[in-house]
Amino acid sequence: VIFSVILSICYLFVLLVSAVVLDEYAKTEGAWILSLVKREYSVGTVLECAIKCNIEPAFTCRYHYAYDILFSVFTEYLMECVNGIGMDYRGTKSKTNSGKTCQRWASKYPHKPNMTPSTHPKADLESNFCRNPDGDSKGPWCYTTDPDTRWETCNCRSTKNKKCVTVPILLGSLYMSNHVLLHLVLSPTPHPPCLSSLLEKYLEENYCRNPDGDPRPWCFTTSPSKRWDFCSIPRCTSDPPRVVEELTCATGDGSAYRGTIGVTASGKACQVWATQTPQQHNRTPDNYPCKGLELNYCRNPDHEKMPWCFTTDPETRWEYCKVPSCGDVPGPDYAAPPPAEEDCYVGDGTDYRGMVTETISGKRCQSWSSMTPHSHNKTPQVFPKADLRRNLCRNPDGDRAPWCYTTDPSVRWEFCSVNRCPTAPKPTPKPDKHDQPEPKPSQAPSDDSRDCKVGNGGTYRGPTSMTMLGVTCQSWSAQSPHQHASFTPESHPDKGMESNNCRNPDNDVNGPWCYTTDRNQKWDYCQIPDCAGLKCGQPVTKPRRCFGRIVGGCVSKPHSWPWQISLRTNTGVHFCGGTLIAPQWVLTAVHCLESSKRPSAYMVVLGTHTEGANEPSKQERKLEKLILGPGETDIALLKLESPAIINDKVLPACLPEKDYVVPPGTECYVTGWGETQGTGGEGLLKETGFPVIENKVCNRPAYLNNRIKDHEMCAGNIEGGADSCQGDSGGPLVCHAQNTFVLQGVTSWGLGCANAMKPGVYVRVSKFTDWINSQIKMNS
Known part of the structure; x- marks a missing residue:
């Protein structure tokens, strides 16, 4: 018995010493594979095992160590070669035979897939890795990011002349020092392919986590009959961090505010966070132990615009609070109500606070607080006055229009699909009667002088003179900043090109356009609405898209929801x-x-x-x-x-x-x-x-x-x-x-x-x- 104890202590010491080496091993994505063909490596120490794993050429290998009553040591691996037609391939190849990058299986751009993680949950269609969900005879394949090539076979290594090598897995469990319970088994339960958007939630391995604001950590289980469950993790018994006096004023969104204001901006008394009357809620000190939910003080536990509280008025569930800003530290005016959220912008859109979340090409915006798929420094903390909430289009850095990072890994950012607010036209001086001849009847304004287009806008004669990005159009008769000869008032005298208004002299299928005054962009389309407004889901009157309440009052613009x-x-x-x-x-x-x-x-x-x-x-x-x-x-x-x-x-x-x-x-x-x-x-x-x-x-x-x-x-x-x-x-x-x-x-x-x-x-x-x-x- 004494010898066993000594051996165990020595073995644990080796594990701890090896940790420095093991920290350099990187996690590979994919699913665990356990082959029936096994091969054992005979090594003398844990360090030798790690080195052997590191140089293994036949599969992607990562060394783990786990300490439990049996001192179990195991490895996890990913087959990087193909058996047969590769239906069980779970490697990390993401390039086709011709070198095209694979499209993510969960993505609908540029190709709408027939096979997705939801339709083929057992095929491991995660990320953009090559797979063979339909048993194609040519082996693993993927949809490509090339709009002209829907799919291609992947260049995965075959095992025709090379035997796949696997190693045995000894399962164990590790209860880590930070009280995270680790179940060292593969979850057979499919779950939403959205983990890449939650990197800030630390969703490594299969540790218990709480990425969606539940009362306590949870995980998907290995039981086919139980999709998920809460984890048995005790609450910390130590006191929460002490509040410093400097946080009695608000910075940014006020999430760090720990002052003692307990009334809302309209003067209503705040309800104590720990009580459930008159308002029932889950924003309790137990569920949010580090958010300073003491007594009835105004707080911001859930990343609202500013500190708030539930009120003691049964007719008013909650309201924002009037919290002072911290002097020179950037912060919003907490005494003012949230700005009106109109889906158009003025100037360069720095003050735009609308609800658009898509780019001009229809791509969905990435959340400003997320670092995937694009890492960046335009965060709410760095730009506290820019209102970088969720994935809403904004202009934190003074660009020419609101923009966002996109959720498309191949496109880092784009300007957003939001229009410039209409402005009153500048008065034009009345010309002297000797400057121009009297117009002939044939020169009378066209029926299409309305500010909308019919069809592709070939007959459009409206007054719009800005591109869809808000850039002023260059005059058709001008040759600066862009020289051109194909489309001028002289070459197309019947196309209404007397000024710099948007026109469609070449009957472009996408509608009116113009040369721009931006030296870096020769021409661009204009945002001209359809006169008939015949496209489903595209109202002529843009909705407010407010986040108020039906119960509580948010009146729509007339006819902005025409269905x-x-x-x-x-x-x-x-x-x-x-x-x-x-x-x-x-x-x-x-x-x-x-x-x-x-x-x-x-x-x-x-x-x-x-x-x-x-x-x-x-x-x-x-x-x-x-x-x-x-x-x-x-x-x-x-x-x-x-x-x-x-x-x-x-x-x-x-x-x-x-x-x-x-x-x-x-x-x-x-x-x-x-x-x-x-x-x-x-x-x-x-x-x-x-x-x-x-x-x-x-x-x-x-x-x-x-x-x-x-x-x-x-x-x-x-x-x-x-x-x-x-x-x-x-x-x-x-x-x-x-x-x-x-x-x-x-x-x-x-x-x-x-x-x-x-x-x-x-x-x-x-x-x-x-x-x-x-x-x-x-x-x-």
């Missing part, structure tokens, strides 16, 4: 919402039709902003047919007796791709004339924006306790305050993508309105796209 319809009784009383998806078709909820299954019992009103529907733009339609969704799902199609007239006030929303799952955290919008619980704005169309919540989170006991089905989705603020409510049922949940609003949900049900930890539930439209299209085709 919103009012479902009414045949006597004209509004009771539900719906979404126009085609000129003669509306999508709504089945439970809105409980009173009668006769089409004559209902009518649809389109093109209105007020619930009273007294506008001249109102269109009324009777129903020809009701089509209930399959099974007991809460979705229904309504066929109008006659098609709606599509114009700038009545426009369909776009349908999503089949089975598309909206990523958690995506900001979506709900609209309706529903119940406001006496908070103002009754009778006007209202809107609110909030993030999508993963079904895994929504089904937790504290939330909706396994009530959410696969064909449903959740959206809302976990702390409450924004939600759809009675009268909004059947209405749209739309998400913004590729400069278009896509209908992702039908408002279905919820536990109350805007309650904490009780988000709204919506029918997932992408699960029904085939059904919708087949019903429309069958009944047209």
Whole structure:
């Protein structure tokens, strides 16, 4: 026994000494592989094992050590060669035979894949590694990042003339000194391919972590019957860090503020964080032990714009606080309300605070606090006044327009798809009557002098003279800063090129353009709206896209959500919402039709902003047919007796791709004339924006306790305050993508309105796209 103890102590000493060498070993991505063919290496020490692993040519090898009652030592490895056609290949090759970089399997750009991590969960379609999910006879392959080449076979080594070498794995467990429980097994449970966007959450290996704000750390499990579970990790018993007096004023977003202000900006008393009355919430000292949630002091535990608190007023759930800024240290004016969030910018857009999250080419923006896929120094800490929230388009460094880093690894950054705010035209001096001859009748203004285009804008004669990036156009007759001869007033006298207005003299399919006054950009397209506004999901009047509340008040711009319809009784009383998806078709909820299954019992009103529907733009339609969704799902199609007239006030929303799952955290919008619980704005169309919540989170006991089905989705603020409510049922949940609003949900049900930890539930439209299209085709 004594000898065994001495041997164990010596063995542990070797492990600790070897740690310095082992720290240099880098983790490789992919999944663990355990081959039935085993080969053991005979080595005398742990250090020799590490050296042997380092020089292994047949597979990617990483040495680990773990100390438990058996002093188990193991290695993990990735096969870098191919057996047969390589269906079990799990290496890290990400180049094709011709050298093209592979597209990420979870990406939809530049190619929309048929095989994704969600459709083939057992194929290990992570990152952009070469795989063979469909058993291709040529071996592992991938979609490429070349728009002209959809896919190619990869250059993975074959084992035809070389035997794959593997080593045995001895499993053990290690309870680390920082109280992280490590399960040294491979998780067979597929999970969302979004870990690359959470590097700041330290999601290494399979350690227990808390990347999504749960009450305590958790992990995906190795049990096929249990997807995830909380980890058995005790809370720290030591005192939290002491607060220093310098933090009694606010810097940045005020997350470090530890002062004693306990009233909101409007004078309401703050509720004690540890209590649940009158507001129920999960922002408790236990759940946020390091956020200074003492008594009822204003704090910012969850990266809001500024310090806030729940209020003791039962009618007001929470409000921002008036906290002083720390003198010369950059910080917002906490006494002022948040700036208006309009989706256009003035000047160079430094003060832009809108909600656009896409670039001019339709790429999704990377979060400013994230370092993947692009590492950068434009962070909220470095630019505290730039409002670098989430992945919203901003201009922190004074560029010429709002921009963002993109989530496309091959494109670091781009300007955003946001327009310059319209400005009043400068007055032009009236010319002397001797300067110009009287215009002939044939020179009268064209019918297309409106500031919108018809078709490709070949006849556009409107006044816009800026590119879509806000750069002033060069005069067509000028040769500076760009020389040109192909398009001048002399060469095209009938194209309206007398000034520097955007025109389309060559009938470009993408619309009007101009030479620019930017020496680095010879020409660019102009942002000219379509006169007819016929594209689904692209309203002529841009929405506010506010993140206020339907319950609480956020009135929409008139006709900015032109697919919103009012479902009414045949006597004209509004009771539900719906979404126009085609000129003669509306999508709504089945439970809105409980009173009668006769089409004559209902009518649809389109093109209105007020619930009273007294506008001249109102269109009324009777129903020809009701089509209930399959099974007991809460979705229904309504066929109008006659098609709606599509114009700038009545426009369909776009349908999503089949089975598309909206990523958690995506900001979506709900609209309706529903119940406001006496908070103002009754009778006007209202809107609110909030993030999508993963079904895994929504089904937790504290939330909706396994009530959410696969064909449903959740959206809302976990702390409450924004939600759809009675009268909004059947209405749209739309998400913004590729400069278009896509209908992702039908408002279905919820536990109350805007309650904490009780988000709204919506029918997932992408699960029904085939059904919708087949019903429309069958009944047209």
